[in-house]
Amino acid sequence: MKRSRPRPTGRLVVFALLAFFLFWWVPLSHVLPEWVPVSFGTYRTYQASLIAMWAIVALGLNILTGYNGQISLGHGAFVAVGGYTAAILMVDYNWPFPVTIILGGVIAGVLGFLIGIPALRLTGPYLGIATLGLALATPQILKKYDGLTHGTQGINVRTEVHDQVGVLRDFMHDVFHLDFNNDQWIYFLALFTAVVMIVLALNIVRSRIGRAFVAIRDSEIAAQAMGISVSRYKTMAFAISAFYGGIAGGTYTQVVGYVSPESFNFLLSINFLTTIVVGGLASILGSVLGAAGLVVVPELPGLVSFIPGASLPAELSWAFYGAALILVMIFAPYGLAGLFHRMMRIRPAQLLRRLGTVYESGVGALRRALASQGQSGSGPEDRSSEDRPDAKR
Amino acid sequence: MDEFWQQMITGLATGSVYGLLALAIVLIYRSTNVLNFAQGEMAMFTTFVGWSIWQWSGNYWVMFPLVLLLAAALGAFIERVIIRPVEWAPTLNIIIVTLGLFAILNNVATWLWGGIPKGFPAPPEIHVVGIKFFGEGALDIGPTVISYHDLTILVFAVGIMAALYLFFQYTPIGLAIRATAQNPVASRLMGIRVGRMLTVGWSLSAAVGAVAGLLIAHLILLQPPMMMGVLLYAFAAAVLGGLDSPVGAIVGGLIIGVTENLVGTYTPQEWLGPDMKLTVTLMIMVLVLLVRPTGIFGRRTLRRV
Numbered sequence: 001m002k003r004s005r006p007r008p009t010g011r012l013v014v015f016a017l018l019a020f021f022l023f024w025w026v027p028l029s030h031v032l033p034e035w036v037p038v039s040f041g042t043y044r045t046y047q048a049s050l051i052a053m054w055a056i057v058a059l060g061l062n063i064l065t066g067y068n069g070q071i072s073l074g075h076g077a078f079v080a081v082g083g084y085t086a087a088i089l090m091v092d093y094n095w096p097f098p099v100t101i102i103l104g105g106v107i108a109g110v111l112g113f114l115i116g117i118p119a120l121r122l123t124g125p126y127l128g129i130a131t132l133g134l135a136l137a138t139p140q141i142l143k144k145y146d147g148l149t150h151g152t153q154g155i156n157v158r159t160e161v162h163d164q165v166g167v168l169r170d171f172m173h174d175v176f177h178l179d180f181n182n183d184q185w186i187y188f189l190a191l192f193t194a195v196v197m198i199v200l201a202l203n204i205v206r207s208r209i210g211r212a213f214v215a216i217r218d219s220e221i222a223a224q225a226m227g228i229s230v231s232r233y234k235t236m237a238f239a240i241s242a243f244y245g246g247i248a249g250g251t252y253t254q255v256v257g258y259v260s261p262e263s264f265n266f267l268l269s270i271n272f273l274t275t276i277v278v279g280g281l282a283s284i285l286g287s288v289l290g291a292a293g294l295v296v297v298p299e300l301p302g303l304v305s306f307i308p309g310a311s312l313p314a315e316l317s318w319a320f321y322g323a324a325l326i327l328v329m330i331f332a333p334y335g336l337a338g339l340f341h342r343m344m345r346i347r348p349a350q351l352l353r354r355l356g357t358v359y360e361s362g363v364g365a366l367r368r369a370l371a372s373q374g375q376s377g378s379g380p381e382d383r384s385s386e387d388r389p390d391a392k393r
Numbered sequence: 394m395d396e397f398w399q400q401m402i403t404g405l406a407t408g409s410v411y412g413l414l415a416l417a418i419v420l421i422y423r424s425t426n427v428l429n430f431a432q433g434e435m436a437m438f439t440t441f442v443g444w445s446i447w448q449w450s451g452n453y454w455v456m457f458p459l460v461l462l463l464a465a466a467l468g469a470f471i472e473r474v475i476i477r478p479v480e481w482a483p484t485l486n487i488i489i490v491t492l493g494l495f496a497i498l499n500n501v502a503t504w505l506w507g508g509i510p511k512g513f514p515a516p517p518e519i520h521v522v523g524i525k526f527f528g529e530g531a532l533d534i535g536p537t538v539i540s541y542h543d544l545t546i547l548v549f550a551v552g553i554m555a556a557l558y559l560f561f562q563y564t565p566i567g568l569a570i571r572a573t574a575q576n577p578v579a580s581r582l583m584g585i586r587v588g589r590m591l592t593v594g595w596s597l598s599a600a601v602g603a604v605a606g607l608l609i610a611h612l613i614l615l616q617p618p619m620m621m622g623v624l625l626y627a628f629a630a631a632v633l634g635g636l637d638s639p640v641g642a643i644v645g646g647l648i649i650g651v652t653e654n655l656v657g658t659y660t661p662q663e664w665l666g667p668d669m670k671l672t673v674t675l676m677i678m679v680l681v682l683l684v685r686p687t688g689i690f691g692r693r694t695l696r697r698v
Contacts, residue, residue: 071485118679121686124484125428129632130682133675136625140672144664266625270430270492277489315504322496329486329493330478 045183047295049255052190053248054291058275059201059284060244065273066282067205068237069217070119071127074134076269078242080142081108082249083259087155088148090253097159101193101250105243112242116235135269142261154260157253161185190251194288197244201284204240213237214282278328280337289336297324398537400654406543408650409550410609414620414627415634415642416553417602422636424574424594425476427487431494433624435471435599436606437617438498439464441506443607444513444615453517460607461600468599472592480591503617510614513607515542546608553601554643561639570594574637626653629678635691644689652677 061075082104089095089103115134122130142149149155162169162182172180180188204210212233215223220230253259271294279290298321332339346354414432421429443460450456475494479487518528518541527545531538561567572580573590581587605627606620613619630649634641656677657670665673687693 065485118683121683123686125422125636126632126682126686126688128428129628130679132625132628133679137672137675140669144668273485274489274492277485281483281485316500319497319500319504322493322500325493325496326475326490329482329490333479333482333486 042183045187046255049183049187049190049251051292051295052187052194053251053255054272054275054295055194055288056197056248056251057245057272058279058287058291059197060241060248061272062276062279062282062284062287063201063204063213063244064237064241066276066280066286067210067217068213068234070234070237071124071273072131072238072241072269073128073266073273074131074138074269075241075245075272076264076266077134077138078108078112078245079249079252079268080138080259080264081111081242082246083253083264084142084149084155084249085246086250086253087157087259090157090159091155096164097161097250097254101247101254104250105246108246108249109239109243112245113235113239115242116238119238120231120234132266132269135264135266138264138266139261142264149261152261154258154263157257157259159186159254159257161189161254186254190255193247193251197247198284198288201244201287205284209233209236274325276335278325278335280335283335283337285340286335286337289340293336297321395537396658400658401651402537402539402543404651404654405647406540406546406650407609407612407653408630408647409546409643410605410623410646411626411630411649412643412646413550413553413605413608414602414623415630415646416557416639417598417605418627418631419634419636419639419642420594420598420601422631423639424570424591425480425487426484427476427491428628428636429598430488430491430624431471431498432491432598432602433620433627434495434498434502435464435467436602437620438502439467439599439603440513440606440610440615440619441502443603444506444511444610447514453514457516457607460603464599464603465596468595468597469592471599472595476591476595477588499617506617508617510616513610513615515611516545542608542611549604549608550643550646553604554639557597557601557639566590566593626650626674629675631688633678633681633688635688637692638688638690641688641690649674649678 057075057079060078061072064070064072082101085104085107086097086100089100090097115131119127119130143152146152160182162180162185165185169180169185205213212223212228215226215228216230216233224230252263256263275290275294276287277290278293279288280286298317328335334341414436417436418429418432421427421432439460442463443456446456446459447453471494475490476487479490515529516527519526525541528541531540532544561571569580569585570590570593572583572585573587573594577587580590605623609623610619626649627646630645631642632645633648634643634645653670653674656665656673657667660666660669660673681689685691
């Protein structure tokens with residue numbers, strides 16, 4: 001039996017785009033430091049690392065919400081579990097950081113599995129609000145049981161990734177003459193984790209499990225009739241999704257270097273949902289695009305000031321962000337990924353033809369305007385014969 | 394025992410505010426199946442408008458109806474301009490649109506009025522046949538005292554509930570709104586202007602939310618983030634009562650308000666207590682949902698193959 005495969009060019013473009021989005025910051029800051037403000041380098045590196053971390057959460061949440069149809073407004077809780085596991089194990093027990101990230105993911109995954117069981121009874125907005133409760137409870141729990149979590153003051157984690165990649169560092173130095181600082185190493189760590197998780201997600205959604213998730217989302221009863229155990233796959237989706245959240249939390253600890261109860265407030269969880277809807281539901285590409293969008297868009301009002309003469313009140317940056325959300329939802333209902341796929345479908349020839357039509361109608365409108373201005377007394381008959389380019393075709 | 398009754402009364406009063414906002418949420422959910430995350434910020438915004446009007450006119454009873462009208466206009470505007478273009482989009486998309494609205498309203502309010510908390514007046518006292526209504530002070534009712542403002546809140550909640558009941562039950566437009574919520578396609582075939590009914594629903598909801606904002610602003614100071622906590626409790630209340638039941642919203646609000654107060658007072662301080670009252674309240678909500686997945690008064694959804 002021949003399997004239908006996605007067009008190789010399409011996938012190539014997708015991955016080129018992924019690479020671009022994840023990579024373009026660091027080379028820019030590294031190669032062209034004089035083009036940009038002094039702080040650009042480290043800050044952009046930090047931002048790129050954050051995008052990688054957000055992409056991991058978005059992937060997990062998209063598996064749960066986009067592919068399996070269960071809404072979660074509480075993924076901040078899983079990220080908090082991963083983040084705190086990494087922070088506590090590293091600071092209080094001196095564990096090496098790769099182990100803490102993976103362990104954070106596993107603990108979050110188990111928690112996700114346990115939460116997935118009661119979640120079986122709830123659907124739609126009821127599940128959404130119940131999980132929102134989880135997000136709300138997280139900072140309170142972290143503050144209250146401060147014996148383990150260090151309470152409101154949070155935990156400072158300084159990860160010296162730089163010192164722990166000896167062989168790799170020497171290799172980069174000897175072969176490419178590249179010396180990365182600690183921030184850049186952390187960025188590569190986040191990027192590596194994100195790539196591993198992307199590949200894993202691509203494989204999950206194309207496997208038997210992924211197809212079961214989608215079948216359940218589209219119709220639980222039909223899926224059941226096909227022999228799919230609905231409860232098993234729904235809790236599995238929760239566990240996988242929470243595992244992603246935990247891994248992202250461990251990455252967060254390395255990237256930001258500080259965890260506190262307020263890092264994981266409920267707005268974070270709501271932002272995760274925003275990320276996947278803006279990026280595109282049930283889309284791996286969408287998760288990554290959404291993550292990039294969410295980190296970058298709040299900065300755009302600041303970029304406006306680079307255009308001479310243009311300015312936007314800085315106090316209104318959040319309103320700008322809100323307006324951007326609304327506009328994306330109105331004009332790209334399937335998110336950035338939907339927009340991307342729509343653009344991919346446009347053939348160059350078609351695009352040229354369309355541009356030609358736009359040009360012609362523009363010229364026509366201009367001519368009409370000029371004509372009506374110049375000969376205001378002329379009748380409608382000669383206008384229609386003269387100004388419509390399509391009439392001659 | 395006094396403390397218990399005191400906590401009950403306070404819980405009922407704050408619970409009424411949660412209930413009112415939950416009612417506003419339910420009004421929108423019933424007709425459009427959308428959780429409106431901007432509901433709290435809409436109420437906050439109109440309360441700020443009320444503050445400005447109060448500063449300008451100095452009269453609470455001029456401000457109050459004016460705010461309700463403006464809130465209704467705001468609700469209608471939001472429905473027509475922002476929600477209408479995504480009317481047929483998936484539910485999650487509309488939720489994201491309301492989140493965008495949340496950001497805009499919150500930010501614009503901070504921009505216009507500043508982030509400094511402002512005192513907000515309580516309704517001034519009125520004497521009708523020698524009985525005092527509204528105003529400051531407290532009323533002695535046997536086991537405990539109840540402050541006049543708490544009483545005002547309770548009265549408003551019950552009054553709005555009754556008014557809405559009459560509106561939905563006995564007016565043609567109320568009937569049309571109910572029909573639209575139940576079956577938009579059939580309603581349109583019967584000649585109901587479905588789009589207009591949705592607009593009216595949003596207006597009503599915004600007005601009810603505005604009352605909640607005006608009443609709570611006296612208890613917690615007027616400031617841009619003031620409705621965020623209230624909104625979360627209101628969501629819990631709406632879900633607890635059942636998202637399609639207006640009665641459920643008020644009952645859910647009262648339950649949440651009372652539970653929150655009792656949990657804060659009567660649970661062990663070392664590992665629960667006031668710091669954890671939100672967590673415990675939400676946990677109780679989830680437990681109730683596990684028994685009744687569509688809330689206490691919610692309609693069971695039948696699944697058809």
